[in-house]
Amino acid sequence: MKARMNMTVAAAARLADDVYSTVFRLPEGDFPAVIPGQFVGVYPHDRSALLPRPISICRADPGECTLRLVYRAVGKGTGELAAAQPGESFSVLGILGNGYDLNALRGKNVLLLGGGIGIPPLLELAAALKAREPERRVTAALGYRTARLFLAEEFEKTADAVLIATEDGSAGERGNVLDAVRAAAPVFDAVCACGPLPMLRGVKRFAQEAGAPCYLSLEERMACGVGVCLGCVAKTTHKDEHSQVNNARICTEGPVFEASEVEI
Protein backbone atom coordinates (compact mmCIF):
# COMPACT_ATOMS: atom_id res chain seq x y z
CA MET A 1 0.00 0.00 0.00
CA LYS A 2 1.39 3.36 -1.05
CA ALA A 3 0.49 6.51 0.84
CA ARG A 4 1.54 10.08 1.46
CA MET A 5 2.76 10.02 5.05
CA ASN A 6 4.01 12.57 7.52
CA MET A 7 7.42 11.68 8.87
CA THR A 8 9.34 13.45 11.61
CA VAL A 9 13.10 13.77 11.62
CA ALA A 10 14.48 11.82 14.60
CA ALA A 11 18.17 12.22 13.84
CA ALA A 12 20.27 14.01 11.26
CA ALA A 13 23.95 13.79 10.45
CA ARG A 14 26.48 14.72 7.81
CA LEU A 15 28.45 11.61 6.81
CA ALA A 16 30.82 12.98 4.17
CA ASP A 17 31.30 16.13 2.08
CA ASP A 18 27.82 16.26 0.57
CA VAL A 19 26.39 12.99 1.92
CA TYR A 20 23.79 13.24 4.66
CA SER A 21 21.83 10.84 6.82
CA THR A 22 18.27 11.53 7.95
CA VAL A 23 16.39 9.17 10.24
CA PHE A 24 12.62 9.57 10.09
CA ARG A 25 10.32 8.37 12.81
CA LEU A 26 6.88 7.23 11.68
CA PRO A 27 3.72 7.22 13.76
CA GLU A 28 3.55 3.98 15.72
CA GLY A 29 1.32 1.16 14.56
CA ASP A 30 1.37 1.54 10.80
CA PHE A 31 4.96 0.89 9.85
CA PRO A 32 5.02 -0.10 6.19
CA ALA A 33 6.64 -3.26 4.87
CA VAL A 34 9.98 -2.41 3.25
CA ILE A 35 11.88 -4.53 0.75
CA PRO A 36 15.56 -3.64 0.32
CA GLY A 37 16.02 -1.48 -2.77
CA GLN A 38 12.69 0.31 -2.39
CA PHE A 39 12.57 4.08 -2.07
CA VAL A 40 10.47 6.96 -0.85
CA GLY A 41 9.63 10.36 -2.35
CA VAL A 42 10.35 13.26 -0.02
CA TYR A 43 8.47 16.51 -0.70
CA PRO A 44 10.42 19.70 -0.02
CA HIS A 45 8.69 22.44 1.98
CA ASP A 46 9.80 24.97 -0.65
CA ARG A 47 6.63 25.58 -2.67
CA SER A 48 8.60 26.25 -5.84
CA ALA A 49 9.92 22.66 -5.78
CA LEU A 50 6.84 20.53 -6.20
CA LEU A 51 8.04 17.06 -7.09
CA PRO A 52 8.93 14.33 -4.59
CA ARG A 53 12.66 13.57 -4.27
CA PRO A 54 13.22 9.86 -4.86
CA ILE A 55 15.60 8.59 -2.17
CA SER A 56 16.44 4.96 -1.48
CA ILE A 57 15.89 3.44 1.95
CA CYS A 58 19.17 2.77 3.76
CA ARG A 59 17.66 1.12 6.83
CA ALA A 60 14.13 0.30 7.96
CA ASP A 61 13.58 -0.52 11.61
CA PRO A 62 10.00 -1.64 12.29
CA GLY A 63 10.76 -2.00 16.03
CA GLU A 64 11.82 1.63 16.36
CA CYS A 65 9.40 2.77 13.62
CA THR A 66 12.25 4.49 11.80
CA LEU A 67 13.35 4.83 8.21
CA ARG A 68 16.89 5.97 7.51
CA LEU A 69 17.77 7.77 4.30
CA VAL A 70 21.34 8.45 3.21
CA TYR A 71 21.61 10.70 0.18
CA ARG A 72 23.71 13.28 -1.58
CA ALA A 73 22.53 16.87 -1.17
CA VAL A 74 22.52 18.10 -4.75
CA GLY A 75 19.80 20.72 -5.04
CA LYS A 76 17.13 22.61 -3.20
CA GLY A 77 15.07 19.55 -2.22
CA THR A 78 17.83 17.35 -0.87
CA GLY A 79 19.56 20.48 0.48
CA GLU A 80 16.48 21.30 2.51
CA LEU A 81 16.31 17.75 3.84
CA ALA A 82 20.01 17.83 4.72
CA ALA A 83 19.48 21.00 6.74
CA ALA A 84 16.45 19.63 8.61
CA GLN A 85 16.81 19.22 12.36
CA PRO A 86 15.18 16.62 14.63
CA GLY A 87 11.52 17.43 15.17
CA GLU A 88 10.96 18.83 11.68
CA SER A 89 8.47 16.87 9.61
CA PHE A 90 8.16 16.13 5.91
CA SER A 91 5.48 14.75 3.67
CA VAL A 92 6.79 11.50 2.22
CA LEU A 93 5.37 9.31 -0.53
CA GLY A 94 6.03 5.62 0.02
CA ILE A 95 6.90 2.89 0.00
CA LEU A 96 7.79 2.97 -3.70
CA GLY A 97 9.23 0.64 -6.32
CA ASN A 98 10.27 -2.96 -6.60
CA GLY A 99 13.27 -3.91 -4.50
CA TYR A 100 15.75 -6.78 -4.64
CA ASP A 101 14.07 -10.18 -4.97
CA LEU A 102 15.05 -11.89 -1.72
CA ASN A 103 13.40 -15.14 -2.82
CA ALA A 104 15.53 -15.30 -5.94
CA LEU A 105 18.58 -14.87 -3.71
CA ARG A 106 17.60 -17.79 -1.46
CA GLY A 107 20.51 -20.10 -0.66
CA LYS A 108 23.00 -17.82 -2.36
CA ASN A 109 26.20 -16.15 -1.23
CA VAL A 110 25.73 -12.59 -2.38
CA LEU A 111 28.21 -10.01 -3.59
CA LEU A 112 26.94 -6.45 -3.07
CA LEU A 113 28.50 -3.76 -5.25
CA GLY A 114 27.87 -0.15 -4.31
CA GLY A 115 29.26 2.93 -5.99
CA GLY A 116 29.06 6.35 -4.32
CA ILE A 117 25.52 7.31 -3.44
CA GLY A 118 24.43 3.85 -4.66
CA ILE A 119 25.89 2.40 -1.47
CA PRO A 120 23.09 3.19 1.04
CA PRO A 121 20.29 0.81 -0.12
CA LEU A 122 22.74 -2.10 -0.02
CA LEU A 123 22.98 -1.77 3.77
CA GLU A 124 19.32 -2.71 4.17
CA LEU A 125 19.88 -5.52 1.66
CA ALA A 126 22.92 -6.84 3.56
CA ALA A 127 20.91 -6.83 6.79
CA ALA A 128 17.92 -8.60 5.21
CA LEU A 129 20.12 -11.23 3.55
CA LYS A 130 21.91 -12.04 6.81
CA ALA A 131 18.69 -12.00 8.84
CA ARG A 132 17.11 -14.55 6.51
CA GLU A 133 20.10 -16.85 6.21
CA PRO A 134 22.85 -16.10 8.73
CA GLU A 135 25.03 -18.88 7.29
CA ARG A 136 25.24 -17.41 3.78
CA ARG A 137 28.22 -15.24 2.90
CA VAL A 138 27.55 -11.59 2.12
CA THR A 139 30.44 -9.56 0.75
CA ALA A 140 30.04 -5.82 0.28
CA ALA A 141 32.34 -4.05 -2.17
CA LEU A 142 32.02 -0.31 -1.74
CA GLY A 143 33.46 2.28 -4.10
CA TYR A 144 34.13 5.87 -2.98
CA ARG A 145 35.78 8.93 -4.47
CA THR A 146 37.97 9.53 -1.44
CA ALA A 147 38.64 8.09 2.02
CA ARG A 148 35.39 9.61 3.41
CA LEU A 149 34.00 6.07 3.78
CA PHE A 150 30.38 6.77 4.72
CA LEU A 151 28.43 3.73 6.04
CA ALA A 152 31.51 1.48 5.84
CA GLU A 153 31.44 0.85 9.61
CA GLU A 154 27.81 -0.26 9.44
CA PHE A 155 28.64 -2.63 6.60
CA GLU A 156 31.51 -4.06 8.71
CA LYS A 157 28.92 -4.95 11.36
CA THR A 158 26.40 -6.37 8.90
CA ALA A 159 28.26 -8.14 6.09
CA ASP A 160 30.80 -10.95 6.37
CA ALA A 161 33.44 -9.02 4.47
CA VAL A 162 33.81 -5.46 3.23
CA LEU A 163 36.03 -4.50 0.31
CA ILE A 164 36.85 -0.84 -0.20
CA ALA A 165 37.90 0.96 -3.36
CA THR A 166 38.66 4.67 -3.70
CA GLU A 167 39.20 6.62 -6.90
CA ASP A 168 42.15 8.46 -5.41
CA GLY A 169 43.63 5.39 -3.71
CA SER A 170 43.47 7.04 -0.28
CA ALA A 171 41.76 3.98 1.21
CA GLY A 172 41.43 0.34 0.10
CA GLU A 173 42.10 -0.57 -3.51
CA ARG A 174 42.83 2.29 -5.91
CA GLY A 175 40.17 2.22 -8.61
CA ASN A 176 36.55 1.07 -8.68
CA VAL A 177 34.57 -1.65 -6.88
CA LEU A 178 35.36 -4.21 -9.54
CA ASP A 179 39.09 -3.61 -9.06
CA ALA A 180 38.57 -4.33 -5.34
CA VAL A 181 36.57 -7.48 -6.11
CA ARG A 182 39.16 -8.80 -8.57
CA ALA A 183 41.93 -8.25 -6.02
CA ALA A 184 40.09 -10.07 -3.22
CA ALA A 185 38.29 -12.75 -5.30
CA PRO A 186 35.41 -13.31 -2.83
CA VAL A 187 33.02 -16.28 -2.98
CA PHE A 188 29.62 -15.43 -4.45
CA ASP A 189 26.70 -16.96 -6.37
CA ALA A 190 24.77 -13.76 -7.10
CA VAL A 191 25.49 -10.06 -7.58
CA CYS A 192 23.42 -7.08 -6.45
CA ALA A 193 24.55 -3.60 -7.43
CA CYS A 194 23.59 0.04 -7.15
CA GLY A 195 25.64 2.93 -8.46
CA PRO A 196 26.37 5.11 -11.47
CA LEU A 197 25.52 3.77 -14.94
CA PRO A 198 29.12 3.17 -16.15
CA MET A 199 29.72 1.08 -13.03
CA LEU A 200 26.51 -0.89 -13.55
CA ARG A 201 27.55 -1.64 -17.15
CA GLY A 202 30.82 -3.03 -15.83
CA VAL A 203 29.03 -5.03 -13.15
CA LYS A 204 26.66 -6.53 -15.70
CA ARG A 205 29.62 -7.74 -17.81
CA PHE A 206 31.45 -8.97 -14.72
CA ALA A 207 28.48 -11.04 -13.53
CA GLN A 208 27.94 -12.41 -17.03
CA GLU A 209 31.54 -13.60 -17.17
CA ALA A 210 31.18 -15.12 -13.70
CA GLY A 211 27.92 -16.81 -14.74
CA ALA A 212 26.14 -15.32 -11.73
CA PRO A 213 22.62 -13.88 -11.64
CA CYS A 214 22.82 -10.11 -11.35
CA TYR A 215 20.37 -7.51 -10.06
CA LEU A 216 20.87 -3.82 -10.77
CA SER A 217 19.18 -0.82 -9.20
CA LEU A 218 18.70 1.89 -11.81
CA GLU A 219 18.22 5.61 -11.42
CA GLU A 220 16.47 8.17 -13.61
CA ARG A 221 14.82 11.58 -13.35
CA MET A 222 11.31 11.02 -12.02
CA ALA A 223 8.22 13.15 -11.59
CA CYS A 224 5.39 11.18 -9.96
CA GLY A 225 7.29 8.21 -8.45
CA VAL A 226 4.28 5.89 -8.79
CA GLY A 227 4.17 4.90 -12.45
CA VAL A 228 1.83 7.54 -13.83
CA CYS A 229 3.99 10.04 -15.70
CA LEU A 230 6.24 7.59 -17.64
CA GLY A 231 9.19 9.91 -17.07
CA CYS A 232 11.66 7.36 -15.69
CA VAL A 233 11.81 4.51 -18.15
CA ALA A 234 14.56 1.95 -18.70
CA LYS A 235 15.09 0.17 -22.02
CA THR A 236 14.09 -3.46 -21.67
CA THR A 237 15.27 -6.43 -23.72
CA HIS A 238 11.72 -7.81 -23.99
CA LYS A 239 8.42 -6.06 -24.55
CA ASP A 240 7.24 -4.77 -21.18
CA GLU A 241 3.78 -5.96 -20.16
CA HIS A 242 2.62 -2.58 -18.89
CA SER A 243 3.95 -0.35 -21.66
CA GLN A 244 3.65 -2.81 -24.58
CA VAL A 245 6.99 -1.38 -25.78
CA ASN A 246 10.59 -2.00 -24.68
CA ASN A 247 10.33 0.43 -21.79
CA ALA A 248 9.77 -0.36 -18.12
CA ARG A 249 9.06 2.21 -15.43
CA ILE A 250 12.04 2.48 -13.10
CA CYS A 251 9.79 3.73 -10.29
CA THR A 252 7.33 0.84 -10.56
CA GLU A 253 8.74 -2.22 -12.35
CA GLY A 254 12.14 -1.12 -10.98
CA PRO A 255 14.29 0.37 -9.64
CA VAL A 256 15.80 -3.12 -9.31
CA PHE A 257 15.94 -5.15 -12.50
CA GLU A 258 17.50 -8.47 -13.39
CA ALA A 259 20.52 -7.33 -15.41
CA SER A 260 19.58 -9.34 -18.52
CA GLU A 261 16.15 -7.64 -18.60
CA VAL A 262 17.52 -4.15 -19.23
CA GLU A 263 19.69 -2.56 -21.87
CA ILE A 264 22.01 -0.17 -20.12
Next chain:
Amino acid sequence: MVDMQVKIAGLVFRNPVMTASGTFGSGMEYAEFTDLNRLGAVVTKGVADVPWPGNPTPRVAEVYGGMLNAIGLQNPGVEQFCRRDLPFLSGFDTKVIVNVCGHTQKEYLAVVERLAQEKTVSMLEINVSCPNVARGAIQFGQDPRCLYEITSAIKKKAAQPVIMKLTPNVSDIAEMARAAEAGGADAVSLINTITGMKIDIERQTFALANKTGGLSGPAIRPVAVRMVYQCAQAVRIPIIGMGGIGSAEDAIEFLLAGATGVAVGMMNFHDPGTAGRVIDGIEAYLERHHIRAVQDIIGAVHE
Protein backbone atom coordinates in the same frame (compact mmCIF):
# COMPACT_ATOMS: atom_id res chain seq x y z
CA MET B 1 -25.90 21.45 -0.04
CA VAL B 2 -24.63 23.15 -3.18
CA ASP B 3 -25.23 21.79 -6.66
CA MET B 4 -21.88 20.78 -8.13
CA GLN B 5 -23.19 19.29 -11.38
CA VAL B 6 -22.11 20.62 -14.74
CA LYS B 7 -23.22 19.71 -18.23
CA ILE B 8 -20.87 19.30 -21.17
CA ALA B 9 -22.12 18.13 -24.58
CA GLY B 10 -25.35 16.92 -23.02
CA LEU B 11 -23.55 14.78 -20.43
CA VAL B 12 -24.01 15.46 -16.74
CA PHE B 13 -20.84 15.45 -14.65
CA ARG B 14 -21.00 14.97 -10.88
CA ASN B 15 -18.75 17.99 -10.48
CA PRO B 16 -16.48 20.02 -12.76
CA VAL B 17 -13.22 18.51 -11.49
CA MET B 18 -11.29 16.16 -13.77
CA THR B 19 -7.75 14.93 -14.17
CA ALA B 20 -5.56 16.30 -16.95
CA SER B 21 -4.37 13.84 -19.56
CA GLY B 22 -0.93 12.36 -18.94
CA THR B 23 -0.89 13.15 -15.23
CA PHE B 24 -3.19 10.36 -14.03
CA GLY B 25 -2.47 7.37 -16.28
CA SER B 26 -5.78 5.53 -16.49
CA GLY B 27 -6.36 6.03 -12.79
CA MET B 28 -4.94 2.68 -11.64
CA GLU B 29 -1.88 4.05 -9.85
CA TYR B 30 -3.64 6.91 -8.08
CA ALA B 31 -6.68 4.82 -7.12
CA GLU B 32 -4.53 3.80 -4.13
CA PHE B 33 -4.44 7.43 -3.01
CA THR B 34 -7.72 8.94 -4.06
CA ASP B 35 -11.33 7.88 -4.64
CA LEU B 36 -11.98 7.95 -8.37
CA ASN B 37 -15.74 7.87 -7.69
CA ARG B 38 -15.53 11.44 -6.42
CA LEU B 39 -14.10 12.84 -9.65
CA GLY B 40 -16.17 14.54 -12.31
CA ALA B 41 -14.17 12.58 -14.87
CA VAL B 42 -10.96 10.68 -15.35
CA VAL B 43 -9.16 11.91 -18.46
CA THR B 44 -6.72 9.24 -19.59
CA LYS B 45 -3.18 9.43 -20.88
CA GLY B 46 -3.10 9.79 -24.69
CA VAL B 47 -3.80 6.62 -26.63
CA ALA B 48 -2.64 5.93 -30.19
CA ASP B 49 -3.58 3.23 -32.69
CA VAL B 50 -0.42 1.23 -31.91
CA PRO B 51 2.02 1.26 -28.95
CA TRP B 52 4.36 4.28 -28.94
CA PRO B 53 7.80 4.02 -27.29
CA GLY B 54 8.11 7.74 -26.49
CA ASN B 55 11.31 9.76 -26.22
CA PRO B 56 14.74 8.95 -24.76
CA THR B 57 15.43 9.85 -21.12
CA PRO B 58 15.77 12.17 -19.28
CA ARG B 59 12.17 12.97 -20.01
CA VAL B 60 11.35 15.19 -17.05
CA ALA B 61 12.98 18.10 -15.27
CA GLU B 62 11.76 20.18 -12.39
CA VAL B 63 11.67 23.95 -12.82
CA TYR B 64 10.58 26.79 -10.55
CA GLY B 65 6.90 26.23 -9.77
CA GLY B 66 6.46 23.44 -12.25
CA MET B 67 8.13 20.90 -14.48
CA LEU B 68 9.14 20.23 -18.05
CA ASN B 69 8.27 16.95 -19.71
CA ALA B 70 9.09 15.36 -23.01
CA ILE B 71 7.61 11.90 -22.55
CA GLY B 72 6.72 11.73 -26.23
CA LEU B 73 3.28 10.21 -25.67
CA GLN B 74 4.52 6.74 -24.78
CA ASN B 75 1.39 4.58 -24.66
CA PRO B 76 0.45 0.91 -24.96
CA GLY B 77 -1.84 1.38 -27.98
CA VAL B 78 -5.62 1.33 -28.18
CA GLU B 79 -6.06 -2.46 -28.13
CA GLN B 80 -4.22 -2.93 -24.86
CA PHE B 81 -5.98 0.16 -23.51
CA CYS B 82 -9.39 -1.36 -24.30
CA ARG B 83 -8.36 -4.73 -22.86
CA ARG B 84 -6.83 -3.48 -19.62
CA ASP B 85 -7.60 0.15 -18.80
CA LEU B 86 -11.24 0.49 -19.82
CA PRO B 87 -12.43 -2.56 -17.81
CA PHE B 88 -10.65 -1.06 -14.80
CA LEU B 89 -12.29 2.33 -15.29
CA SER B 90 -15.73 0.79 -15.86
CA GLY B 91 -15.64 -0.26 -12.20
CA PHE B 92 -15.96 3.35 -11.08
CA ASP B 93 -18.89 5.72 -11.07
CA THR B 94 -17.20 8.52 -12.97
CA LYS B 95 -17.10 9.77 -16.53
CA VAL B 96 -14.27 8.45 -18.68
CA ILE B 97 -12.71 10.80 -21.20
CA VAL B 98 -10.13 9.15 -23.44
CA ASN B 99 -7.33 11.30 -24.80
CA VAL B 100 -6.52 10.36 -28.40
CA CYS B 101 -3.19 11.00 -30.12
CA GLY B 102 -1.78 10.36 -33.56
CA HIS B 103 0.76 11.46 -36.14
CA THR B 104 -1.70 11.60 -39.04
CA GLN B 105 -5.43 12.05 -39.52
CA LYS B 106 -5.64 8.36 -40.37
CA GLU B 107 -4.07 7.38 -37.05
CA TYR B 108 -6.43 9.62 -35.06
CA LEU B 109 -9.41 8.17 -36.91
CA ALA B 110 -8.29 4.58 -36.28
CA VAL B 111 -8.40 5.22 -32.51
CA VAL B 112 -11.66 7.17 -32.69
CA GLU B 113 -13.33 4.36 -34.64
CA ARG B 114 -11.99 1.68 -32.30
CA LEU B 115 -13.28 3.57 -29.25
CA ALA B 116 -16.71 3.99 -30.86
CA GLN B 117 -17.48 0.42 -29.79
CA GLU B 118 -16.63 1.09 -26.13
CA LYS B 119 -19.57 1.95 -23.88
CA THR B 120 -17.28 2.93 -20.98
CA VAL B 121 -15.97 5.90 -22.96
CA SER B 122 -18.02 9.02 -22.25
CA MET B 123 -16.10 11.49 -24.39
CA LEU B 124 -13.00 11.79 -26.53
CA GLU B 125 -10.34 14.41 -26.05
CA ILE B 126 -8.25 14.87 -29.17
CA ASN B 127 -4.64 15.77 -28.50
CA VAL B 128 -3.66 18.10 -31.30
CA SER B 129 -1.32 19.94 -28.99
CA CYS B 130 1.54 17.79 -27.77
CA PRO B 131 4.80 19.69 -28.20
CA ASN B 132 6.98 16.59 -27.79
CA VAL B 133 6.44 14.43 -30.84
CA ALA B 134 8.34 15.07 -34.03
CA ARG B 135 5.49 14.93 -36.53
CA GLY B 136 1.73 15.32 -36.35
CA ALA B 137 0.08 16.17 -33.07
CA ILE B 138 0.81 19.85 -32.51
CA GLN B 139 0.86 20.75 -36.20
CA PHE B 140 -2.87 20.05 -36.32
CA GLY B 141 -3.37 22.43 -33.43
CA GLN B 142 -1.30 25.37 -34.67
CA ASP B 143 -3.02 26.06 -37.95
CA PRO B 144 -6.74 26.93 -37.80
CA ARG B 145 -7.40 25.37 -41.22
CA CYS B 146 -5.80 22.04 -40.18
CA LEU B 147 -7.59 22.11 -36.85
CA TYR B 148 -10.92 22.71 -38.54
CA GLU B 149 -10.32 19.84 -40.97
CA ILE B 150 -9.23 17.26 -38.43
CA THR B 151 -12.06 18.24 -36.10
CA SER B 152 -14.65 17.75 -38.86
CA ALA B 153 -13.07 14.46 -39.92
CA ILE B 154 -13.13 13.13 -36.37
CA LYS B 155 -16.66 14.34 -35.74
CA LYS B 156 -17.85 12.31 -38.75
CA LYS B 157 -16.51 9.09 -37.21
CA ALA B 158 -16.82 9.64 -33.48
CA ALA B 159 -19.53 7.88 -31.51
CA GLN B 160 -18.86 10.03 -28.43
CA PRO B 161 -18.78 13.81 -28.04
CA VAL B 162 -15.43 15.33 -28.99
CA ILE B 163 -13.24 17.73 -27.04
CA MET B 164 -10.36 19.33 -28.94
CA LYS B 165 -7.39 19.97 -26.67
CA LEU B 166 -5.67 23.19 -27.65
CA THR B 167 -2.05 24.19 -27.46
CA PRO B 168 -1.04 27.53 -25.96
CA ASN B 169 1.88 27.65 -28.41
CA VAL B 170 -0.03 29.87 -30.84
CA SER B 171 -0.37 33.61 -31.25
CA ASP B 172 -4.18 33.68 -31.15
CA ILE B 173 -5.82 31.02 -29.00
CA ALA B 174 -9.34 32.34 -29.67
CA GLU B 175 -8.89 31.76 -33.39
CA MET B 176 -8.04 28.12 -32.66
CA ALA B 177 -11.07 27.69 -30.42
CA ARG B 178 -13.27 29.15 -33.17
CA ALA B 179 -11.76 26.74 -35.70
CA ALA B 180 -12.52 23.77 -33.44
CA GLU B 181 -16.06 25.02 -32.88
CA ALA B 182 -16.59 25.51 -36.63
CA GLY B 183 -15.32 21.96 -37.20
CA GLY B 184 -18.06 20.68 -34.94
CA ALA B 185 -16.17 20.16 -31.66
CA ASP B 186 -18.46 19.66 -28.68
CA ALA B 187 -15.98 21.32 -26.34
CA VAL B 188 -12.40 22.56 -26.15
CA SER B 189 -9.89 21.94 -23.40
CA LEU B 190 -6.90 24.15 -22.70
CA ILE B 191 -4.10 24.61 -22.11
CA ASN B 192 -1.68 21.86 -23.03
CA THR B 193 1.90 22.55 -21.97
CA ILE B 194 3.95 25.57 -23.05
CA THR B 195 7.14 24.70 -24.90
CA GLY B 196 10.17 25.34 -22.73
CA MET B 197 13.79 24.44 -22.18
CA LYS B 198 16.10 23.88 -19.23
CA ILE B 199 19.87 23.80 -19.37
CA ASP B 200 21.96 21.89 -16.86
CA ILE B 201 24.74 24.43 -16.26
CA GLU B 202 27.09 21.99 -14.48
CA ARG B 203 27.05 19.51 -17.36
CA GLN B 204 26.51 22.33 -19.88
CA THR B 205 23.87 20.35 -21.68
CA PHE B 206 20.10 20.15 -22.03
CA ALA B 207 18.19 18.86 -19.01
CA LEU B 208 15.91 16.86 -21.33
CA ALA B 209 17.12 14.43 -23.99
CA ASN B 210 14.54 16.00 -26.31
CA LYS B 211 16.10 19.46 -25.63
CA THR B 212 12.67 21.09 -25.41
CA GLY B 213 9.73 19.99 -23.28
CA GLY B 214 6.29 21.06 -22.19
CA LEU B 215 6.08 23.34 -19.17
CA SER B 216 3.28 22.59 -16.73
CA GLY B 217 2.42 23.38 -13.13
CA PRO B 218 1.52 26.54 -11.18
CA ALA B 219 4.11 28.51 -13.19
CA ILE B 220 1.79 28.50 -16.24
CA ARG B 221 -1.51 29.16 -14.49
CA PRO B 222 -1.94 32.87 -15.30
CA VAL B 223 -1.33 32.11 -18.97
CA ALA B 224 -3.97 29.39 -18.85
CA VAL B 225 -6.54 31.56 -17.08
CA ARG B 226 -6.02 34.31 -19.65
CA MET B 227 -6.45 31.88 -22.56
CA VAL B 228 -9.56 30.28 -21.08
CA TYR B 229 -11.05 33.74 -20.70
CA GLN B 230 -10.21 34.65 -24.31
CA CYS B 231 -11.75 31.43 -25.61
CA ALA B 232 -14.83 31.87 -23.47
CA GLN B 233 -15.34 35.25 -25.18
CA ALA B 234 -14.90 33.66 -28.61
CA VAL B 235 -16.95 30.44 -28.62
CA ARG B 236 -20.23 29.03 -27.34
CA ILE B 237 -19.09 25.45 -26.78
CA PRO B 238 -18.01 24.54 -23.24
CA ILE B 239 -14.41 24.92 -22.16
CA ILE B 240 -12.43 22.63 -19.88
CA GLY B 241 -9.69 24.69 -18.26
CA MET B 242 -6.36 23.46 -16.96
CA GLY B 243 -2.88 24.70 -16.21
CA GLY B 244 -1.32 24.51 -12.77
CA ILE B 245 -4.49 23.94 -10.77
CA GLY B 246 -3.46 22.90 -7.26
CA SER B 247 -6.24 24.27 -5.08
CA ALA B 248 -9.92 25.15 -5.14
CA GLU B 249 -8.96 28.84 -5.42
CA ASP B 250 -7.03 28.07 -8.60
CA ALA B 251 -9.94 26.08 -10.05
CA ILE B 252 -12.45 28.82 -9.20
CA GLU B 253 -10.38 31.32 -11.21
CA PHE B 254 -10.83 29.09 -14.24
CA LEU B 255 -14.57 28.70 -13.62
CA LEU B 256 -15.03 32.46 -13.26
CA ALA B 257 -13.00 32.97 -16.45
CA GLY B 258 -15.48 30.79 -18.30
CA ALA B 259 -14.48 27.14 -17.90
CA THR B 260 -17.31 24.63 -17.37
CA GLY B 261 -14.86 21.92 -16.32
CA VAL B 262 -11.45 22.12 -14.70
CA ALA B 263 -8.64 19.60 -14.63
CA VAL B 264 -5.85 18.93 -12.16
CA GLY B 265 -2.63 18.06 -13.95
CA MET B 266 0.95 18.32 -12.77
CA MET B 267 -0.19 18.96 -9.20
CA ASN B 268 -1.30 15.31 -8.98
CA PHE B 269 2.43 14.61 -8.79
CA HIS B 270 2.75 16.99 -5.87
CA ASP B 271 -0.24 15.55 -4.04
CA PRO B 272 -2.31 12.68 -5.43
CA GLY B 273 -5.20 13.95 -3.27
CA THR B 274 -5.32 17.35 -5.01
CA ALA B 275 -8.51 16.72 -7.03
CA GLY B 276 -10.42 15.74 -3.89
CA ARG B 277 -9.28 18.87 -2.09
CA VAL B 278 -10.29 20.98 -5.08
CA ILE B 279 -13.80 19.49 -5.05
CA ASP B 280 -14.21 20.09 -1.30
CA GLY B 281 -12.84 23.60 -1.61
CA ILE B 282 -15.18 24.61 -4.44
CA GLU B 283 -18.15 23.41 -2.38
CA ALA B 284 -16.96 25.37 0.64
CA TYR B 285 -16.44 28.48 -1.51
CA LEU B 286 -19.97 28.27 -2.93
CA GLU B 287 -21.44 27.84 0.55
CA ARG B 288 -19.40 30.73 1.89
CA HIS B 289 -20.64 32.96 -0.94
CA HIS B 290 -24.22 31.65 -0.66
CA ILE B 291 -24.14 30.49 -4.26
CA ARG B 292 -26.54 27.63 -4.95
CA ALA B 293 -24.86 25.99 -7.91
CA VAL B 294 -21.39 25.86 -9.39
CA GLN B 295 -22.95 26.68 -12.77
CA ASP B 296 -23.70 30.13 -11.44
CA ILE B 297 -20.03 31.10 -11.30
CA ILE B 298 -19.06 29.83 -14.75
CA GLY B 299 -17.92 32.86 -16.74
CA ALA B 300 -19.19 35.14 -13.97
CA VAL B 301 -16.08 37.32 -13.80
CA HIS B 302 -17.00 40.94 -14.40
CA GLU B 303 -15.17 44.23 -14.74
